[in-house]
Amino acid sequence: MSESVRAVERALDVLLCFTSQTPELTMTQIADQIGINKSTVHRLLGTLEKRRFVQRDLATGAYQLGIRLFQMAYLTLEHNDLRRLATPFLRRLCEQYQENVDLSVLDDMDVVFVNHLEGPQRVKVASATGQRLPAFATASGRANLAYLPDEAVRGILARGMPRYTQYTPLSLETVLDDLRLIRERGFALSEQEYEDGINAVAAPILDGSNRPFAAVAIVGPAYRLTRDRMIEIGPTLAATATEIARELAITMHAQAQRT
Numbered sequence: 001m002s003e004s005v006r007a008v009e010r011a012l013d014v015l016l017c018f019t020s021q022t023p024e025l026t027m028t029q030i031a032d033q034i035g036i037n038k039s040t041v042h043r044l045l046g047t048l049e050k051r052r053f054v055q056r057d058l059a060t061g062a063y064q065l066g067i068r069l070f071q072m073a074y075l076t077l078e079h080n081d082l083r084r085l086a087t088p089f090l091r092r093l094c095e096q097y098q099e100n101v102d103l104s105v106l107d108d109m110d111v112v113f114v115n116h117l118e119g120p121q122r123v124k125v126a127s128a129t130g131q132r133l134p135a136f137a138t139a140s141g142r143a144n145l146a147y148l149p150d151e152a153v154r155g156i157l158a159r160g161m162p163r164y165t166q167y168t169p170l171s172l173e174t175v176l177d178d179l180r181l182i183r184e185r186g187f188a189l190s191e192q193e194y195e196d197g198i199n200a201v202a203a204p205i206l207d208g209s210n211r212p213f214a215a216v217a218i219v220g221p222a223y224r225l226t227r228d229r230m231i232e233i234g235p236t237l238a239a240t241a242t243e244i245a246r247e248l249a250i251t252m253h254a255q256a257q258r259t
Contacts, residue, residue, distance in 0.1 A: 010036065011044050015053065015065070023209055024062040055151055067152045082214060083115050085247045086205075089240050090117050090216065097233060099220040102202075106144040106212065109156050111135050119220070136161055136175055137168050139190035139202035143215040145175075146182035147204055153179065167192045187234035188215075189227065197222050201230035203241040208249060216241050 013034045017025055025033075031041040045063060048054040052068040086103050094101045094117045103115040110132040135141025136157055145153050157172050169175050182188045187203040202217035218225070218233055 007044075010034070010040065011048060014041065014044050014048065015069070018065050024057070024060075024064045026062050030063070055149060057149070058151065064149065067148060067156075081248060081251050085251060086214075086216065086244045087115060089244050090115060093216070093218060093237070093240060094119055096236075097218055099218050099225060102140060102217045102219060103214060104140040104144075104217065105214045106135060106141065107132070109135055109159060111138055111141040111144065111215070114214070121220070121224070133194060134162075134164070137164055137190070137194045139188040139200040140215040140217045142175070142178060142182060142190070143188040143202040143204040143217070144212040146179040146188065147206060147210060147212040150176070164194050165192055165196050169193065185234065186238035189230050189234075191227060192222055199225040199227075199230060201225070201233050201237060203234070203238040205241045205245045205248070207245065213245070213248065216244065 014030055017030050017033050022029075027038055027041050027045060030045070031038045034041075045054060045056075049056060049063075049066070052066045054063045055066040056063050082105075083103065090101045090103060097119070098121055099119040101117045101119070102113050104111040104113045106112075111134075113129050113131045113133075116129050116131075133141065135145055145156070153176065154172065157175060161170055161172075161175075162168075163170060169178070178188075187201055190200045190202075192198060198219065199222045200217050200219040202215045204212045205214045205216065207213055216237060218230075218237060
């Protein structure tokens with residue numbers, strides 16, 4: 001076996017060390033688990049960290065899976081079960097609230113819509129499957145960012161936070177404070193932060209380890225989708241996101257049993 005193939009195998013072994021029971025591991029724990037010396041593990045982790053497949057907690061020195069793997073999981077779900085399984089739930093929300101409903105995934109600094117259902121109201125909000133919006137300035141984006149490690153969020157936001165409207169959050173601390181609030185209440189609000197006159201409320205779809213797969217959002221004109229209205233909708237939206245996550249987990253478990 002060539003050295004390059006051996007290196008790939010070892011890098012995959014490192015990634016496979018992380019499970020729902022062991023989401024964080026030190027370099028020594030990884031070396032002990034896969035049976036190679038710490039200097040080799042150090043080199044592998046350095047490469048994986050550079051490519052964002054793992055990330056290190058600067059306070060503890062422990063490693064965990066990085067945002068690149070989350071993004072790859074989103075792409076897999078986008079082309080397989082996520083859209084199919086979520087669509088009946090999106091239709092139910094659209095009928096209940098009579099507004100646009102979006103399903104999106106995080107892709108690097110943006111959220112990408114993978115499904116969009118248009119509400120029946122005469123005044124509509126322009127949106128489409130495949131559209132990309134900045135994560136930091138949208139409810140769907142922050143619903144995802146809230147469940148990423150702080151270091152990953154800081155890395156994303158450090159690459160740019162342009163102003164879109166007078167309500168766009170422009171400081172890292174403002175966004176981090178909002179992400180903490182999102183984790184407390186289970187849903188995110190955006191009030192004209194990306195586009196004037198447009199509000200949105202979104203909830204994350206989380207896996208069994210509390211990591212974000214996607215987000216479901218209700219979007220509408222600010223005069224109709226007021227702050228009070230969004231706070232009223234939020235708990236139902238969060239409960240629906242949990243239902244979608246449960247369906248995904250059941251489907252993924254069934255697929256794993258067949259392989």
